[in-house]
Amino acid sequence: MADPGVAVGSFSAPARGRWLVVVARQRELSLVAIMVVLGGLVTLTAPQFLSVANISQVAVLASVIAVAAMGEALVVITRNVDLSVEATMGLVAYAVASLLERHALDTLGALAFGLGLGLVLGMINGVVVTLFKVPAIVATLGTLSIFRGVDYLVAGSHQVPLASLPPGFTDAARDSFFGVPIFVAIALIIMVIGSVILRSTRFGRQLYAVGSNPEAAAILGIPSRLVVFTAFSLCGLLAGVAGILYVMEFGTINGTSATGLVLAVVAAVVVGGVNIFGGSGTLVGALLGALFLGFIANALILIGLSQFWLQAIYGVVILLAVSADAILVRRIQRATAARRVR
Amino acid sequence: MSGTPGNEPPTATHPRAELRGISMRFGATQALDDVSLALLPGEVHALVGENGAGKSTLVKILAGIHQPDSGTIVLDGEPIVIAGPAQARASGIAVVHQEPRLFPDLTVAENVFIGHAPPGRLGTIDWGSTRRAAQALFDQLDVQFDIAAPVRGLSMADQQLIEIAKSLSVDARVLILDEPTASLSAHEVERLFAIVRRLRDRGVSILFVSHRLDEVFDLCDRATVLRDGRHVVTTETSALTTADLVRYMVGRAVSLFPKVETPLGDTLLEVEHLTRAGAFRDVSFSVRAGEIVGLAGLVGAGRTEVARVLFGVDARDAGEIRLGGVPVTFGSPSEAMNGGIAYLPEDRHQEGLVLDFSIAQNVTLPILPRLFPRFLVQSSIERRVAGDNTRQLNVRMTGVDQLVGALSGGNQQKVVLAKWLASKPRVLILDEPTRGIDIGAKVEVHRIISELAASGLGIVLISSDLPEVLAMSDRILVLHEGRITAEIPRDRASEERVMFAATGNVEPIAGGDAVAGALDG
Numbered sequence: 001m002a003d004p005g006v007a008v009g010s011f012s013a014p015a016r017g018r019w020l021v022v023v024a025r026q027r028e029l030s031l032v033a034i035m036v037v038l039g040g041l042v043t044l045t046a047p048q049f050l051s052v053a054n055i056s057q058v059a060v061l062a063s064v065i066a067v068a069a070m071g072e073a074l075v076v077i078t079r080n081v082d083l084s085v086e087a088t089m090g091l092v093a094y095a096v097a098s099l100l101e102r103h104a105l106d107t108l109g110a111l112a113f114g115l116g117l118g119l120v121l122g123m124i125n126g127v128v129v130t131l132f133k134v135p136a137i138v139a140t141l142g143t144l145s146i147f148r149g150v151d152y153l154v155a156g157s158h159q160v161p162l163a164s165l166p167p168g169f170t171d172a173a174r175d176s177f178f179g180v181p182i183f184v185a186i187a188l189i190i191m192v193i194g195s196v197i198l199r200s201t202r203f204g205r206q207l208y209a210v211g212s213n214p215e216a217a218a219i220l221g222i223p224s225r226l227v228v229f230t231a232f233s234l235c236g237l238l239a240g241v242a243g244i245l246y247v248m249e250f251g252t253i254n255g256t257s258a259t260g261l262v263l264a265v266v267a268a269v270v271v272g273g274v275n276i277f278g279g280s281g282t283l284v285g286a287l288l289g290a291l292f293l294g295f296i297a298n299a300l301i302l303i304g305l306s307q308f309w310l311q312a313i314y315g316v317v318i319l320l321a322v323s324a325d326a327i328l329v330r331r332i333q334r335a336t337a338a339r340r341v342r
Numbered sequence: 343m344s345g346t347p348g349n350e351p352p353t354a355t356h357p358r359a360e361l362r363g364i365s366m367r368f369g370a371t372q373a374l375d376d377v378s379l380a381l382l383p384g385e386v387h388a389l390v391g392e393n394g395a396g397k398s399t400l401v402k403i404l405a406g407i408h409q410p411d412s413g414t415i416v417l418d419g420e421p422i423v424i425a426g427p428a429q430a431r432a433s434g435i436a437v438v439h440q441e442p443r444l445f446p447d448l449t450v451a452e453n454v455f456i457g458h459a460p461p462g463r464l465g466t467i468d469w470g471s472t473r474r475a476a477q478a479l480f481d482q483l484d485v486q487f488d489i490a491a492p493v494r495g496l497s498m499a500d501q502q503l504i505e506i507a508k509s510l511s512v513d514a515r516v517l518i519l520d521e522p523t524a525s526l527s528a529h530e531v532e533r534l535f536a537i538v539r540r541l542r543d544r545g546v547s548i549l550f551v552s553h554r555l556d557e558v559f560d561l562c563d564r565a566t567v568l569r570d571g572r573h574v575v576t577t578e579t580s581a582l583t584t585a586d587l588v589r590y591m592v593g594r595a596v597s598l599f600p601k602v603e604t605p606l607g608d609t610l611l612e613v614e615h616l617t618r619a620g621a622f623r624d625v626s627f628s629v630r631a632g633e634i635v636g637l638a639g640l641v642g643a644g645r646t647e648v649a650r651v652l653f654g655v656d657a658r659d660a661g662e663i664r665l666g667g668v669p670v671t672f673g674s675p676s677e678a679m680n681g682g683i684a685y686l687p688e689d690r691h692q693e694g695l696v697l698d699f700s701i702a703q704n705v706t707l708p709i710l711p712r713l714f715p716r717f718l719v720q721s722s723i724e725r726r727v728a729g730d731n732t733r734q735l736n737v738r739m740t741g742v743d744q745l746v747g748a749l750s751g752g753n754q755q756k757v758v759l760a761k762w763l764a765s766k767p768r769v770l771i772l773d774e775p776t777r778g779i780d781i782g783a784k785v786e787v788h789r790i791i792s793e794l795a796a797s798g799l800g801i802v803l804i805s806s807d808l809p810e811v812l813a814m815s816d817r818i819l820v821l822h823e824g825r826i827t828a829e830i831p832r833d834r835a836s837e838e839r840v841m842f843a844a845t846g847n848v849e850p851i852a853g854g855d856a857v858a859g860a861l862d863g
Contacts, residue, residue, distance in 0.1 A: 202714055208698070213696045
């Protein structure tokens with residue numbers, strides 16, 4: 001899937017500017033390249049890194065983050081951010097687990113409820129940002145706290161144990177679909193559908209336009225607020241999907257489930273090349289970003305480093321990705337400007 | 343004014359500040375070309391010229407914001423380099439901008455002494471003496487101020503006075519006022535002038551940049567006129583008439599593609615008594631099919647604001663807009679677009695284009711819902727539409743997939759035009775369509791505009807480029823401070839007449855010939 005956001009143009013840059021442009025346009029490829037190199041290094045000390053079992057486990061775990069990260073990417077492309085994804089995941093996860101435990105709904109019903117709940121929570125974010133004009137970072141920090149608070153209230157000290165969930169439900173995490181683990185298949189399907197939407201629909205085009213140049217979007221008569229609202233709603237829906245995957249994966253769910261995941265989600269998005277200032281980025285990138293973070297977490301375990309490093313490393317990765325982006329953008333602008341002036 | 347000031351005021355011996363042979367180039371534009379100017383102690387010196395004449399660049403060089411490509415700046419006989427705003431201030435040069443740059447949440451006294459507050463013990467700021475010193479400055483200016491109040495909420499005029507007090511606090515000997523009266527009431531202007539005269543009498547050299555010629559005569563001792571970045575004349579204002587000054591200002595040399603004569607059709611757009619508070623008042627005009635109506639005026643006269651209301655970006659406070667005889671109210675640009683109006687904005691980077699998008703994606707952006715009613719964008723159709731529209735305009739590109747950011751300014755402007763033409767408008771509003779593009783592309787844009795009019799579009803052409811307005815327009819409306827001061831038909835239009843009206847001289851329609859005669863004489 002080549003870069004749906006930005007048409008891959010015949011960019012007639014001089015040689016020096018050209019490789020920069022190529023790197024910038026092919027962020028996804030560079031990420032893959034980095035993963036291959038890192039993977040090679042880790043394999044030297046821990047050969048089991050490359051085993052099918054290990055890789056598929058990494059991919060399954062990364063899929064949960066990837067699904068949430070793809071939703072986050074939609075929001076970030078519009079120059080906003082959703083910090084409440086982890087609370088949405090947590091609340092949906094507890095709601096679904098609890099409904100199944102109490103046999104209040106059958107499996108399909110519980111899944112539908114989970115998706116609907118995610119969508120509604122996303123719509124709440126969308127309303128607060130577009131209608132009440134609260135800056136997204138503040139609005140979603142607020143809803144992060146609210147959604148998590150509701151989660152605590154509903155759950156109390158109760159924990160849904162793995163054993164009380166339908167066995168078929170949690171086993172699905174280990175199932176595969178034509179050889180592809182089902183979690184990975186779900187993430188890939190979402191990526192394909194989402195990429196088509198971003199690449200080939202009016203909504204997708206408007207999403208990038210709003211993030212890239214809000215003033216132009218306003219002059220062009222693009223319904224910016226509707227576009228941003230939709231992005232938040234879809235982000236909530238995908239966080240709901242991620243919440244359901246979280247239940248299937250871990251089984252044991254309480255009021256604090258999924259706490260702290262927002263760092264990984266946002267890290268996946270920016271590492272995947274989605275511009276934190278909006279306007280560009282792809283779902284492939286977000287997916288690969290999640291995979292990259294999963295690899296790092298896995299590599300830490302294999303080479304025997306403490307898991308406590310993980311948070312710090314995620315933070316470093318975010319800063320590196322964003323600084324690299326800023327430097328790259330500046331260089332490209334300089335190269336392009338030099339070409340335009342006669 | 344290089345060298346021989348034959349008519350200096352008797353008080354002056356040596357210039358306080360001098361610019362000698364200053365040149366400065368931005369890309370393809372020669373903003374200043376060998377300009378010399380001398381500011382004497384105790385004079386108010388007017389700097390006048392059309393939009394783009396180079397006034398702002400000159401001010402920015404004195405303020406240390408730009409470094410000239412060549413030429414020297416001499417202060418009190420010593421050549422100096424003004425490397426930055428801090429050094430300008432240290433050299434005793436202070437600038438009061440049209441829009442004061444103050445910190446709204448700090449108090450008046452804090453703003454006056456920001457960066458150089460009287461030090462107290464242990465490196466702290468001595469707020470007591472800061473307040474006393476600020477009070478003393480306003481006493482000198484003879485104005486009353488609550489110096490402990492925050493700046494937020496103060497009027498533009500009061501904020502300018504704070505800027506002036508700030509310049510006094512660093513003992514500025516050269517004070518530059520950059521269009522200080524643009525947003526002041528008559529009473530506030532009087533107060534400002536009284537203060538400026540008082541400063542002048544104390545020996546401060548004042549450079550007064552203004553679009554209002556009556557103020558130049560009222561306040562200034564001498565005036566320097568710039569045109570196209572060149573120095574035209576420096577002379578005493580007492581030896582000048584308004585007509586002289588206007589004649590010095592106009593007369594830019596530009597090669598042009600004049601409008602082709604077209605029979606005019608039905609009236610497409612009628613605007614009656616259109617008013618938006620704070621922007622423009624009582625604007626009425628109409629545009630017929632095939633007609634180009636020029637909107638002339640100086641920067642800030644309200645031309646763009648009129649366009650934004652017509653296009654539904656801003657709301658009107660009063661008045662009526664009729665399109666094809668039917669009263670319309672556009673709540674948003676998309677409604678205006680569906681009604682048949684297109685607007686090519688002044689700033690194509692900010693408002694016109696999405697630079698991250700390809701040419702094709704930019705062209706179809708405003709018409710996506712019309713082009714693809716079923717939600718899915720088909721790139722074959724998109725490329726065909728973009729190809730048709732860009733070929734017609736002769737955009738030089740490697741293909742419609744090329745990124746817009748990689749095009750030259752002229753070609754970007756053509757893509758903006760193509761974009762709006764794809765929406766099939768009946769009335770096209772062009773806001774500075776040729777600003778910042780090279781001469782070849784300019785002629786081509788003129789040809790395109792002329793062809794569009796010939797094809798039956800009604801066109802409103804907003805431009806600060808007088809020869810362009812004169813060559814392209816069937817009729818010229820001149821705005822001055824939000825009001826129409828003249829409506830000049832093509833055969834009677836001259837640069838002098840337009841500039842006369844643009845500087846606020848209301849031309850009596852009946853007596854127009856008399857004025858024109860005076861100007862021609």
